[in-house]
Amino acid sequence: MGLHKIQMPDVGEGITEAEIVEWNVKVGDVIKEDDVLAAVMTDKATVEIPSPVDGTVADISGEVGDMTAVGAVIITLEVEGEGNAASISAEASAPKAVEEKPASKPASEPKAEPAPKKVAEVKRPTVTKTSAASGALRAEGEKPLASPAVRKRAADAGVKLQYVHGTGPAGRISHDDLDAYISGASAPVGGASKVADTSVEEIKVIGLRRKIAERMQDAKQRIPHITYVDEVDVTAVEDLRAHMNATAKEGQPKLTILPFIMRAMVIAIKDYPKLNSHYDDGNDTLYQYGGVHIGMAAQTPGGLMVPVIRHAETMSVHGMADEAKRLANAARDGSITRDELTGSTITLSSLGKMGGIVSTPVMNSPEVAIVGVNKVEMRPVWRDGGFVPRKIMNLSSSFDHRIVDGWDAAEFIQRIRGLLENPATLFMEA
Template sequence: MGEHVIKLPDVGEGVAEAELVEWHVKIGDLVREDALLAAVMTDKATVEIPSPVDGEIIWLGAEIGDVVAVGSPIIRIRTGGEADAQPEPQLDTARTPTPSPSSQGGGKPISISAETVPVKTEPQVTSAPPSPSPLWGGVRGGGKTTLSGAPRAEGEKPIASPAVRLRARDAGVDLRQVPGSGPAGRITHDDLDTFLARGPQQARAATELARNITVEEIKIVGLRRRIAEKMALAKSRIPHITYVEEIDVTALEELRAALNKSKRPEQAKLTLLPFLMRAMVKAIHDQPNVNALFDDEAGIIHQYGGVHVGIAAQTPGGLMVPVVRHAEARDLWDCAAEVNRLAEAAKAGTASREELSGSTITITSLGAMGGVVTTPVINHPEVAIVGVNKIMMRPVWDGSQFIPRKMMNLSSSFDHRVVDGWDAAVFIQRIKTLLETPAMIFVEG
């Protein structure tokens, strides 16, 4: 038998460490070559680590949420071969990775199949079984358990297998009310049968209007931790000023519908965002100070000529900001196609580090759920973010009567150290004019 040590690979240029965000295996699992073992994250890019060999997982060197240095051992796999078997490392409670011996098993990997996978069995107990003892106020004996009294202390979480939990859920039973006869109070199928045998009335009574005293601890790891750190940095270092303006998008929506109706099959469907991006490009031409990054430690503003628009996108893992580079050089259809491509890559988890960095100004939109007003948080170290709220039909006074118009608010935030309130208002008013008279978006100059 041999042993193969897997170390955290170099996951990117200049990256010295990565956060472990997911284990695909556990100790004792048998894996084939190329099977996924773990996923690590750095700078919002997730990298999956495959197995280079067939074998059995005998050691995991980190927990989810741990930050691991490149080159550190993270997994040990027992492989087949003629190399001398190496002892498993003795780990402390902190699960600190220990250096692997220099000699590695060089034998031929074992072949794992449905016929050769060993079946784990419970250890055989040779000593005499302990005498029956009370458990949860009941007495165990003769293969039958009599349960009485309070099942567990207040706040204690019930222990049960997924199968038992599924049965309990289907039966409408709160497992907190079910006494367990297994080790450490584990609830078995027999315990659930005993509870249900009391009668449906008592079983339902235990769950109706019962106090929920559970507290679930959720460790913040991976992308959620990156988002938390980014938001805390932005709010602690940037004095935000938020400016909200109402925009009549009736004409814009009519133009958008007409363009979508006549578009070519290969062209992307137009949403509001490409129009907003083109309006922002024209407004930035007049006020380049909002298209900038502020290095507050060095006291330097980096004002960009190119407009690299970050598009805040919600993904299954959390908020990501893919970047449409050089929006000033893209027409309406090109902007739409690039937004669609980047959004799909972000949701699928295939966006590269380059596609998720380098923005100079950001758009955030919640689509139809955008609310009436929001207070967007600036994407540090940028100095401006434009927030899109939902479009609603509202009555608008035209001087003689109320007429129905499609109205939308823009809720935008600015770094008040760099952008004055007046400049923020001028910038948004310029965007308002362009969106309310959309033909001006296509006029050069």
């Protein structure tokens, strides 16, 4: 018998380390060639590592969540024959990408975290000196008798003394009575026990969630955000949307309000091209793009992902709706590619019907603007001497204040508002 060592693969593009996000085997498992041993995540992709040989798992190096250098041995197999004296890399077995994430722009990496492990529950004191039967039931409204020290202990433990049996004179509650109640050794007075839940769950932040956390922290630490909120009357555009859905041709997608907002963003960017940029703060350079590539923040089972609708300036609202639906489905089922998750120049963030009244979106670095969509609500609006019902939606948008002044941010959003409140203009712009 010999040993076959498998190393962390070199996936190229200058990657020097990868995070172990899943082990599919354990020591002692018998595996066959091409069985998937583990999944690792880099800044570029998540890849599976298949076994290049038949064998038995003899040793596993590293735990889920560990960052491991490229070339380091991560698993050792016991195999027939002499094995590989030179420690053949798993790269030779051509690991295949199963899910991808953006390089350094959109904040998303599709990989679910492992199930959390339960931490042992904190033990409570067990006192059996007293008995529930020895305590007298209190009449309704009767104040329980207890010393100040007992009352303080009960308050700290979140225990209501009216439910605790007292074994002292006139039903006075002692420290022992309180201990018995907390430990469950005594029955409550007049109802079920309400014992404080002292369990703790330990959840390791790994994979996609750790990448999201890193990107959000980096964006908030480095970018001075300015958030601007404006109210938009979307009654007219919602009526137009309903009409277009009712008269849609076969094969045309059902329209939400998002493609109309995207169309308004494309038009507004013509007047405010600086908002469609990347800022390289390391080189003090702003890259202003001609094409509008809208990142569409989407929640998936694995976490936040930002698929990119490329060259939105060339698309109709139906075309944007089609592409948005395709990308959202690919993000949720894990078939989306890295190219479809990179290259956005401005981001649109929406929580749909759960959008709330106001939000404070975090910049998708190195972009300089993100438009946040809140929910549509029917509200009374004063018009022509009386209140009328109108569909109102807030846009909560954030900007990189190093590049975008507050005045420009407000004008950009008000330009979008004007287009949405007069939806015919969405189709009149060249």
